Amino acid sequence: MPRRAKSTARGRLPLSKVPTTVITGFLGAGKTTLIRHLLQNAHGRRLALIINEFGDVGVDGELVKGCNEDSCPEDDIVELANGCICCTVADDFLPTMMKLLDRPNPPEHIIIETSGLALPKPLVKAFQWPDIRTRATVDGVVALIDADAVAAGRFATDEAALAAARAADPMLDHESPLEELFEEQLGCADMVVLNKTDLVEAGEVERVERIVASETRPGVKIIRANHGAVDIAALLGIVAAAEDDLDSRKSHIDGLDEDHDHDDFESFVAAGGEVTDLDALLERLGALITQHDVLRIKGMVAVAGKPGRLVVQAVGPRIQHFYDRAWAPSEERRTQLVVIGQKGLDRQAIKSGLALVLGASAA
Numbered sequence: 568m569p570r571r572a573k574s575t576a577r578g579r580l581p582l583s584k585v586p587t588t589v590i591t592g593f594l595g596a597g598k599t600t601l602i603r604h605l606l607q608n609a610h611g612r613r614l615a616l617i618i619n620e621f622g623d624v625g626v627d628g629e630l631v632k633g634c635n636e637d638s639c640p641e642d643d644i645v646e647l648a649n650g651c652i653c654c655t656v657a658d659d660f661l662p663t664m665m666k667l668l669d670r671p672n673p674p675e676h677i678i679i680e681t682s683g684l685a686l687p688k689p690l691v692k693a694f695q696w697p698d699i700r701t702r703a704t705v706d707g708v709v710a711l712i713d714a715d716a717v718a719a720g721r722f723a724t725d726e727a728a729l730a731a732a733r734a735a736d737p738m739l740d741h742e743s744p745l746e747e748l749f750e751e752q753l754g755c756a757d758m759v760v761l762n763k764t765d766l767v768e769a770g771e772v773e774r775v776e777r778i779v780a781s782e783t784r785p786g787v788k789i790i791r792a793n794h795g796a797v798d799i800a801a802l803l804g805i806v807a808a809a810e811d812d813l814d815s816r817k818s819h820i821d822g823l824d825e826d827h828d829h830d831d832f833e834s835f836v837a838a839g840g841e842v843t844d845l846d847a848l849l850e851r852l853g854a855l856i857t858q859h860d861v862l863r864i865k866g867m868v869a870v871a872g873k874p875g876r877l878v879v880q881a882v883g884p885r886i887q888h889f890y891d892r893a894w895a896p897s898e899e900r901r902t903q904l905v906v907i908g909q910k911g912l913d914r915q916a917i918k919s920g921l922a923l924v925l926g927a928s929a930a
């Protein structure tokens with residue numbers, strides 16, 4: 568039987584291919600928040616999620632499962648923790664995709680949340696693999712940008728510091744790892760969501776938008792948002808077929824045999840039991856983040872005497888916390904915080920700094 572094809576304003580997509588949206592963006596930009604919003608507004612569309620995290624503990628999957636949305640039951644959420652999806656394409660990503668596509672009732676749309684450190688291009692390239700190519704397509708790469716972090720100059724190289732470092736080592740790379748990722752994720756995007764605009768003064772948003780636009784391919788749309796609240800119709804159905812258009816998406820690893828690593832960053836888990844003084848924990852976290860330039864902390868905390876599970880999220884110096892659900896009677900009430908920073912992060916000092924406030928682990 569001939570394949571049916573659907574015409575759209577932006578292109579033709581064989582109906583038999585499952586559209587897939589890649590959500591990329593640096594640590595804490597708001598990817599999980601956007602996906603939760605998407606699930607809550609899916610209007611009955613059957614979605615599957617592949618969630619990839621850099622740290623050893625799958626926090627994002629837990630938060631998304633907590634949504635309890637009909638459009639994405641727990642079975643349709645696959646977590647790929649402990650590494651970046653771009654490095655484990657053959658071992659993790661392809662088998663996961665095949666399993667989803669082989670289901671008797673495959674999803675209508677697949678959403679992939681990459682880790683904040685992942686390079687999107689190698690992932691898009693995986694859609695050229697023969698087994699995937701005929702059955703799925705990259706509907707679009709959406710890059711989430713933390714407007715507040717860009718405004719603060721988080722992704723810009725400090726030119727004075729660079730000049731000094733170069734004088735000492737002429738072979739030095741010209742960019743910071745954060746700047747490189749910023750360019751990598753924006754350079755692969757079909758659409759940009761400029762998130763966290765609530766944290767940036769009105770006049771600053773235009774400046775941030777200009778910085779972002781200078782890194783995107785021509786014609787890529789930038790949408791402003793707060794808390795990832797973007798219309799699902801704008802986000803899904805871009806019909807970019809990004810896997811057919813790889814050459815226009817520049818990457819630092821082009822021509823390098825695509826071998827890459829994430830050695831510029833490291834993470835560890837700080838674990839404990841029940842926390843008796845939450846204020847002391849939050850205060851200590853704030854101090855350690857500043858002292859050690861920690862990029863991201865996220866996880867769950869068991870607070871003594873509280874039936875609820877406390878979620879703690881820190882992006883740079885901004886710390887948020889809220890109770891997402893009650894601990895189940897079968898669950899061990901323990902505290903686990905994933906800490907991510909640049910290479911050289913003093914994990915021993917941070918662990919020691921947290922030891923007294925984290926509570927003793929039952930293990």
Ligand SMILES: Nc1nc2c(ncn2[C@@H]2O[C@H](COP(=O)(O)OP(=O)(O)OP(=O)(O)O)[C@@H](O)[C@H]2O)c(=O)[nH]1
Pocket residue numbers: 592593594595596597598599600601627682683762763764765766792793794795863865880881882887
């Ligand atoms: N003020 C503000 N906070 C936001 C916004 N979007 C997300 N956040 C907060 O930023 C923190 C990180 O959001 P996440 O959605 O977990 O970010 P992420 O990109 O999934 O993080 P990683 O997976 O660790 O890279 C959370 O505390 C969110 O509540 C926003 O538009 N404004």
